Amino acid sequence: MTMNEPLPHPNLLLQLDALRDKAMAAETLPALAFSMANDLYPLLPFHQALVFAQRDSSLELLNVSGLARPSEDSPYLVWLRRASRWLAAQVPAGEPVWLSQDKVSAPEEIAEGWNEWWPAGLWCVPVEDRGGQRLGLLILLLEQEPPAMFWPHLKGLVNTWGYCWAALSRRRRLGRWWPNRKQLLLGLIVLGALLLLPVRQTALAPTEIVSRQAQIISSPIDGVIEQIQVRPNQPVDAGTPLFVLDETTLRSRAEVLGKEVMVADAELLAASQRAFDNPQSKNELTLLEGRAQQRRAELAAVQAQLKRTQVLSPRAGVAVFSDPNDWLGKPVVTGERIMQVADPSQPAMLIQLAVADAIALEPGAEVTLFLTAYPLTPLKGKILETSYQARPSDEGVVAYRLLASIEGEPAHARLGLHGTAKLYGGRVMLGYYLLRRPLATLRAWSGW
Incomplete structure (x- = not known):
């Protein structure tokens, strides 16, 4: 501003400062576009203001003054989307452009809509970032071109709009990133290569520690249990009285x-x-x-x-059964299981592998048991025997019965402890490992 130019009115400066504050307070790009389309009216009365976002060679309508959201499919908005492509080519970078109906040769379709909906002229103000890249376009519908002295005062506000627009657009891109075609193709190639990687097939199953040398003690005759003569987990010798029938x-x-x-x-x-x-x-x-x-x-x-009626222990070991009060006075039949006499020095894993989780396992396959009571000290072992026929377990789950050894002589491998066993099968491709159960379910459902 030179010494001969008049100073701007203080009220104009206050209004421009207030518009800058509103632009800086906008939290989203639609909120900024709403402020651009509606808050400039006290400084420059217009028929209508339109805010477009630059999308390559076309424009996307963000806001129309007087409307909260321009989402209606009215004839005017439909025509406006077609006219925006023509407008994008009429406004070069940098300074605003005044387009007058009598001086611009618009296509016939654009000219007809101009005569119906627009006044005599359009004041097109480009919004750019600091690098000069166009972000959007502000269109003001006026009867005559604004005074020449208005643009120098408005330029600072337009720069503020461009700064806020760039910041909000960057935040939006960070929140809604979408890969391009090259990135998508590269990702598919990497995914395909990962699916071909060999991995070891595994399965998880509930497990209980039992004895490899355990003998079932059943009722020799029909009768009623009168007395249990041992306690649960009590060491017994051969010939020790276990229980008496009435x-x-x-x-x-x-x-x-x-x-x-x-x-x-x-x-x-x-x-x-x-x-x-x-x-x-x-x-x-x-x-x-x-x-x-x-x-x-x-x-x-x-x-x-x-x-x-007096049942004696056939061997030395530990009496394994539930609470004695559960058996006192209970009628039993010949052959009904009462307890076990197990050798605690030969523990093993009794694994109930559900049919849905079954994998190909052979004797000698590795097993790792994570006990519930000792999760940080797993037990290692190998499969000793597997059942070829699945049976319902005590929980009602149809499962295969597997018996595995326990390596070494760990002190915490006590009979009756429960945990989760991880079974290791052969090596398969990662794609098969991930899709095995979905494919099995699909085949069971479709019969394919």
């Missing part, structure tokens, strides 16, 4: 059979004495003798059962 019913039966044996013997003796005098009594001797032998056999069977 003998009340068997002793009563034995007493009754004893009386019947005495009666049968008495009848047989009487018939033998009568046979000397009465030949017909000889025919009864065979029948009475057979009846007496039957009663003796029944009595011997009951007495044998009485001897089996």
Whole structure:
């Protein structure tokens, strides 16, 4: 500004400063475009203001003065999108351009819409960043060109708009980054190469520590458990009493059979004495003798059962079972499992591998067990045997039963502890490892 030029009015400077503050306070690009299209009216009354964003060789409408969001598909907005491509070519970089209807030769389609919706002229103000790259375009619909002295005062505000526009656009690009075609192709190639990498196939399964030398103790006869004579996990020797079945019913039966044996013997003796005098009594001797032998056999069977009501440990080990109170007074049948006598010096892993997680495993495959009680000290082992038929587990999950060894003699490998075992199979491609279960599910669903 030279000494001969008049100073701007203080009210103009205050209004320009307020517009700069609004631009700096905008948090998004639409908010900045709304301020550009509506807040300039007190300084330069216009029919309408349009804010476009530069998109290569075309313009994208961001805001129309008087509208919160220009998302309507009205005839004016549809025509405006076509006219923006013509406007982008009419405004060079740098200074604003005044386009007058009588001095610009617009295409017929643009001219018809201009006559219907626009006034005599357009004042096109380009918005650029510091490097001179166009970011957008402000179009003011006016009847006549603004005074020449207005642009020097407005230029600082336009530069502020460009600075805020560039900052908000950079933030938007950082938040919504999308790869180009070259980056996408390179990413697909890298992904394909990763899917071909060989990895080791693994599976996880619930596991319990059991003994490799364990003998099941079952009920020898039908009856009711009267007393459990050992505690859970108690060391026992061969011949140690484990539990006793109630003998009340068997002793009563034995007493009754004893009386019947005495009666049968008495009848047989009487018939033998009568046979000397009465030949017909000889025919009864065979029948009475057979009846007496039957009663003796029944009595011997009951007495044998009485001897089996006391169950002894067949070997040395540890008695493994649940709470004794769960068994007291409980009726059991012959062969029903009561407890186990296990050797704690030969622990092993009992693995329940669900059918859905099953992988190809052979005896000798490696296993790592992470106990729930000792997660930082895993146990190592190898598969000893696998079942070829899946059975429902106690949790109702159909699973294969696997038995694995435990390497060394770890002190925390106690019977009854639970954990999660990681099973290691053969090496496969990473793509197969990731897509194995989805493909199996797809085949089961589609039958393909």
